Amino acid sequence: MPNIHYKPLTRLLTDILTAVSTPQDIANIVASSLVESSLRKVESHGILRISQYLNQVNEGWIIPSxxxxxxxxxxxxxxxxxxxxxxxxxxxxxxxxxxxxxxxxxxxxxxxxxxxxxxxxxxxxxxxxxxxxxxxxxxxxxxxxxxxxxxxxxxxxxxxxxxxxxxxxxxxxxxxxxxxxxxxxMTSEGKIRSYKELGQKLPFEWILDKFGQPSRKADDFYDGGAILxxxxxxxxxxxxxxxxxxxxxxxxxxxxxxxxxxxxxxxxxxxxxxxxxxxxxxxxxxxSSVAEGFTEIMVPGEPEEHASTQYKSQGIPLTDSSWQTITKISHEAGIFDLDKYLIFNEDFDP
Known part of the structure; x- marks a missing residue:
């Protein structure tokens, strides 16, 4: 799956949201926030959250207008x-x-x-x-x-x-x-969800299983466990x-x-x-002096700022499964011509 430029990606999410009766201005702000999170490599709160939001619209939890x-x-x-x-x-x-x-x-x-x-x-x-x-x-x-x-x-x-x-x-x-x-x-539910979707173990024992034992298995959280x-x-x-x-x-x-x-x-x-x-x-x-094993000292927010600069020029990478999810959601919203959203163009007007 090729990298996708953030501007047409924002437009795609905006179009998906307006298809479920979200006013244009609201849709653009929601889409911009999700794409900005993906730009900053905070995938737990990035573009794939659109699936959760649409489900909540269908359930009546979110009133889009x-x-x-x-x-x-x-x-x-x-x-x-x-x-x-x-x-x-x-x-x-x-x-x-x-x-x-x-x-x-x-x-x-x-x-x-x-x-x-x-x-x-x-x-x-x-x-x-x-x-x-x-x-x-x-x-x-x-x-x-x-x-x-x-x-x-x-x-x-x-x-x-x-x-x-x-x-x-x-x-x-x-x-x-x-x-x-x-x-x-120790972590957000969104990060646990990200590891679950990737089929990977959690990097640390962030959670307890339903029996109160420390675990690195994301499924244990959804099976009655708890975050520490x-x-x-x-x-x-x-x-x-x-x-x-x-x-x-x-x-x-x-x-x-x-x-x-x-x-x-x-x-x-x-x-x-x-x-x-x-x-x-x-x-x-x-x-100040850098400790062994590190190359520089950064301040909070700086790693995300670096990621945003990189992804704005190189595009946001999506796995095949992530793009399949976006494609499915788009089709459900009546959007079938996705090629126009794959144009890698800084001058794209969302």
């Missing part, structure tokens, strides 16, 4: 109801509100409820950071939704929490933004904090709730000093 609404708002606080629409679009709207309020008032806090799967959260933190806004984003809320519990507590074996991600984005002068994008569990918290009690504690800030503070979740804290990076010391200090800090990190 639904748009979020602000149900409560003050100058610095907003609560957004995703109304069971596409989670990527809902969180994108919440991020836009966060950026606007942070620029006006230096600080903003936005809660999102009624959301479906939101894709790679780093995508939203990057958007804010490019506009000089720092974000801290918490996800959680599955304690009241057993279908979305996947993580065992420290010293436990039953699923009682979600992966409860925490993402932070920081603008840095003369560098790409620093993006810390982690789950509070990362770093034992430390990840467990952070996961609990994320749950309090989302599921408990904001109320019951459709899938996960989200809390976005946003801060104008110039709020305290001013733009010039922030830019100088942030660039100096990152420069010192990258120019």
């Amino acid at each position: 639904s748009r979020p609404s602000v149900v409560n708002q003050t100058p610095i606080m907003s609560i957004v109801d995703g109304k069971h629409g596409f989670g990527i679009y809902s969180l994108d709207c919440a991020i836009d509100i966060s950026i606007e309020n942070a620029k006006k008032n230096k600080f903003s806090i936005v809660g999102l409820t009624g959301s479906s799967h939101t894709g790679r959260i780093g995508w939203f933190a990057e958007k804010a950071a490019t506009q000089d806004v720092i974000t801290i984003i918490f996800g959680g809320g599955a304690h009241g939704s057993p279908d979305h519990m996947s993580v065992a507590p420290h010293a436990g074996i039953e699923r009682v929490m979600a992966t409860n991600p925490i993402t932070m984005g920081f603008p840095v002068a003369n560098y790409a933004p620093i993006i810390v994008d982690i789950s509070t569990s 918290p990362f770093a034992g009690h430390k990840g467990y504690g952070l996961g609990i904090a994320a749950e309090f800030l989302t599921g408990i503070l904001l109320g019951g979740a459709h899938e996960l709730n989200w809390l976005v804290l946003a801060l104008d990076s110039a709020a305290f010391v001013g733009r010039d000093q922030y830019d100088q200090e942030s660039a100096k800090f990152v420069k010192n990190l990258k120019e």
Whole structure:
């Protein structure tokens, strides 16, 4: 299977989504987020998620035409109801509100409820950071939704929490933004799914089987197992904090709730000093001595930035099975002429 340029691939996913009654603007944002994840080699949240989303549309879990609404708002606080629409679009709207309020008032806090799967959260933190806004984003809320519990507590074996991600984005002068994008569990369900689809064992014992034994078999997770918290009690504690800030503070979740804290990076010391200090800090990190076995020191978000640069020029590689999945989905959406989406052209207009 040849590599596919990201622009026609974005157009293909957009066309698939509009075929199931998704408005054009919503479809383009959802498609762009998924393709951007694949560009950055985060396949667990990349283009193959489109299959999950379409299944959820067919099941009524996602209402494709639904748009979020602000149900409560003050100058610095907003609560957004995703109304069971596409989670990527809902969180994108919440991020836009966060950026606007942070620029006006230096600080903003936005809660999102009624959301479906939101894709790679780093995508939203990057958007804010490019506009000089720092974000801290918490996800959680599955304690009241057993279908979305996947993580065992420290010293436990039953699923009682979600992966409860925490993402932070920081603008840095003369560098790409620093993006810390982690789950509070050893891995995400999406990564386990990726290994399962490839027929490969997990690289580490990220999970327990249904009997509470450590396992590297992806199937053991789907057969009643659970993901472990990362770093034992430390990840467990952070996961609990994320749950309090989302599921408990904001109320019951459709899938996960989200809390976005946003801060104008110039709020305290001013733009010039922030830019100088942030660039100096990152420069010192990258120019410090490299340990044996490594070639360079990178900062969070940098490996993904390198991958994006590479794939934008060389195309996104897809396995034959992945392309077969995309082809099947396309045909179900009434799209049969796929050759036009295989054109490798930087000037392609999606």
